[in-house]
Amino acid sequence: MRAEDSATTARTIAVEPVGTGARRPAPDTFPARPAARRGTLLALLGVVTFSLTFPSTVWGLESFGPWSLVALRSLLAAVIAGGFLLAGRVRVPAREHWAGLAVVAGGVVVGFPLLTTLALRTSTTAHAAVVVGLLPLTTAVLSSLRTGARPPRAFWAAAVAGAAVVIAFTLARGGGALSGGDLFLFGALLACAAGYTEGGRLAKVMPGWQVTGWALLLTVPLMSAGAAVALAYEPVRPTVHGIVGLVWVAAVSTFLGLYVWYRGMAEIGVPRASQLQLAQPLLTLFWSYFLLGERVAAAAPVAAVAVLVCIALTQRAGRTRS
Incomplete structure (x- = not known):
């Protein structure tokens, strides 16, 4: 028995280092190669669908x-x-989750x-x-305030630089002043970031697509x-453009895009998936x-690339923190 115990202990030490603060890696930190490839493709598909949201909205405005x-x-x-919820026979969320779903609905579905x-x-x-290239950064700021996380100084330095680039771009394009459209866009950033932050919290207790689904159903009376x-x-x-635009933003941007996005995140993890979304502004420009x-x-592509660099630095700073 002593020999067997020694062998077991040796195997345990080989798998998990012993020492103060030693942690076992999260299950999704190093996914298997097939899962990683599948998750990356799903997340990239989500980014592509999101990048078409603005052009599809412009098409939709031709008819509505x-x-x-x-x-x-x-x-x-x-x-x-x-x-989807009916086909999956998904149970109604617990009462304590509905306040969070209301924030998701107000931020992502309506705001x-x-x-x-x-x-x-x-x-x-x-x-x-x-x-809107600042959306990942805005989400990170609100998430930090919501959870009490303390990112390193390098994170905030890159965040401030990215904000400066966006403000400089909008002021230059607006002749030195913000336009009404810019105020709407900055409001949209805050609304969506709040919805993403609360949705991320809820995604720990239910699949992300269910968070989106219940938030959508919550808005049915108001939207009707x-x-x-x-x-x-x-x-x-x-018009053809108008109908195609409506169908895209409804079926793909608002629901199916989030479905493949969350599936990809589940396969490769949130940090890797979020970095893929940094390509979204450039895709929208295309x-x-x-x-x-x-x-x-x-100035638009230059500003977009500068924003992506700044956000990439925040991701790197957050990832390298011990």
Whole structure:
């Protein structure tokens, strides 16, 4: 028995170092290669779908008013989400989770789509892409405040640099002053960051796509009333672009995109997946030129790359902290 105990102890020491503060690596820190490849592809697919949200919104505005587009977008996404939840026989969340779901609904389902849609009436998608390129950073700040985490100084230095780039870009494009569209975009950043922060907390107790699904269903009464009122006052001019834009932002951006995104995060972990999303602003600039024929200002790609570098530095600083 003593020999067997010694062998067992040796195996344990080989697997998990002994010492003060020694921790076993998280299960998703080093995924197997097939899982890593699958997760990376899923997360990249999510980033691509998100990068098309702004161009699709511009298309949707060809047929619908901003209030009608947001209401119909949420209702159609809620129908899809309800079908998935029903097919999966998913149980209704516990009472203590509904307050958090309300924050997700207000930030991700209502606030961000509405504010960005209003902004895109006067702002180009290229301009909006650069401003919203700060979304990962804004989420990190709110998440730090929510959880009490203390990132290192290098993180905040890069964060301030990224914010300075975005503010300088928006002021230069606006002739030295923020436009109404920029105010909508910055409001959208705060709303979406709050929704992502609370959604990330809830994703620890339920799958992320269920968080999105229940948040969508929570908005059905409000969006049903909003659609009835908006459609009565805003003219509807059906076009191919308008219908395609509505279907994309509802079925893909609002629900299915989040579904593959969260699946990818589950496979490769949140840190690796979040770094993939840093490519989103540049992809949106490409789509705005290719699909909408927008003239992209020379400063927009430069600002976008600068923002990506700053956010990448914050990710690196946070990852290297012991």
